Amino acid sequence: MDAAISSSRQALESRALRKVLVVYYSRTGTTKKVAETIAQALGCDVEEVIDTKDRSGLIGWLRSGRDAASRKLTTIEKTKNRPETYDVVVIGTPVWNGKASTPIMTYVSQYKDLFKEVAFFCTHDGSGEGALRDLETLCGKKPLATLALRRKQEVATGEYVGKAKRFASKVAG
Numbered sequence: 503m504d505a506a507i508s509s510s511r512q513a514l515e516s517r518a519l520r521k522v523l524v525v526y527y528s529r530t531g532t533t534k535k536v537a538e539t540i541a542q543a544l545g546c547d548v549e550e551v552i553d554t555k556d557r558s559g560l561i562g563w564l565r566s567g568r569d570a571a572s573r574k575l576t577t578i579e580k581t582k583n584r585p586e587t588y589d590v591v592v593i594g595t596p597v598w599n600g601k602a603s604t605p606i607m608t609y610v611s612q613y614k615d616l617f618k619e620v621a622f623f624c625t626h627d628g629s630g631e632g633a634l635r636d637l638e639t640l641c642g643k644k645p646l647a648t649l650a651l652r653r654k655q656e657v658a659t660g661e662y663v664g665k666a667k668r669f670a671s672k673v674a675g
């Protein structure tokens with residue numbers, strides 16, 4: 503067989519075999535929307551991290567800002583999927599005070615030793631760099647891909663879909 507055909511066939515086979523889990527936390531639905539688009543594009547499993555702390559309303563917003571600023575962790579509900587059974591774990595978070603959100607930092611702290619490969623995405627109102635950096639530092643791994651999306655301008659308008667699909671294809675291989 504021609505070498506080029508053989509290597510492209512191998513690439514297709516590895517894409518088909520790569521098993522991906524999308525894990526996200528979302529306080530008000532923005533990150534959830536992106537996580538679902540990415541999971542749908544990949545046809546993969548998706549896990550929502552649920553915080554046991556009430557983060558709704560103004561009090562919840564203040565509490566979340568304070569927890570993120572002090573890098574405090576929280577208690578999350580038991581998750582359904584075992585990350586060690588996936589080739590790639592994609593982690594999604596909103597940005598809180600320039601950082602990754604407290605519930606996702608808690609999830610990553612608990613499971614990071616079980617991740618094989620990782621990719622990160624975040625949603626924000628200004629800048630996503632700090633959150634992506636937090637995830638890379640805590641995981642101790644270079645991500646296969648990263649994506650930062652603005653809530654109003656990209657997620658709410660639907661403009662994010664193309665970027666989310668490109669991100670998904672990098673994760674797929």
Ligand SMILES: Cc1cc2nc3c(=O)[nH]c(=O)nc-3n(C[C@H](O)[C@H](O)[C@H](O)COP(=O)(O)O)c2cc1C
Pocket residue numbers: 527528529530531532533534563564566567568595596597598599600601625626627628629630653
């Ligand atoms: C406590 C708190 C702090 C935030 N801090 C930032 C910030 O530092 N920079 C930023 O760009 N957006 C910040 N945001 C905005 C959120 O990151 C943004 O609205 C995100 O898309 C919300 O995602 P969600 O709907 O999935 O919770 C903050 C939001 C909250 C609740």
